[in-house]
Amino acid sequence: MKCPFCGFADTRVLESRPTEEGSAVRRRRECLECKERFTTYERVETVPLIVIKKDGTRQEFDRNKILQGLITACEKRPVPLGRLEELVSDIERRLRNSMEQEVSSQVIGEMVMEGLREIDEVAYVRFASVYRQFKDINGFLEELHALLRERQERQKAPAPEAAPGEPSGFSGI
Structure with missing residues (x-):
């Protein structure tokens, strides 16, 4: 995952947990280059409604x-x-x-x-x-x-x- 702060291509996942409704996974990540932390959400790709x-x-x-x-x-x-x-x-x-x-x-x-x-x-x-x-x-x-x-x-x-x-x-x- 690319860091939104410095653009470095490698990060590590610090923590993963499902969201309250269970439709996504919330991940806390840390950039291996600049050490900034950020959150990403992973969702199942759905057919458009x-x-x-x-x-x-x-x-x-x-x-x-x-x-x-x-x-x-x-x-x-x-x-x-x-x-x-x-x-x-x-x-x-x-x-x-x-x-x-x-x-x-x-x-x-x-x-x-x-x-x-x-x-x-x-x-x-x-x-x-x-x-x-x-x-x-x-x-x-x-x-x-x-x-x-x-x-x-x-x-x-x-x-x-x-x-x-x-x-x-x-x-x-």
């Missing part, structure tokens, strides 16, 4: 575009960046595991909204307003009503039934 946009054009999938949209939607919200990165990684993993080489931007947008709804409802509505191109306040209201209905349905969901032989309401504690 192509996104079909609304206008029919195609472009390579860019996880950073999704992350930037999420960061904008979560601005001034108590959402850790790491949680957004996890969501993007999950979406990318699901897309690549689908074995499809092309995916529509609408599918990606719905996956983002589905994940963001679970993370932060305010950020979800912000993202939805741009993604669904709300023209007026009615678009916001419709989305808010749908969100409230969903929340009420979750709260009404019956509690899990007691196991045979346990009294109902038994919490297992």
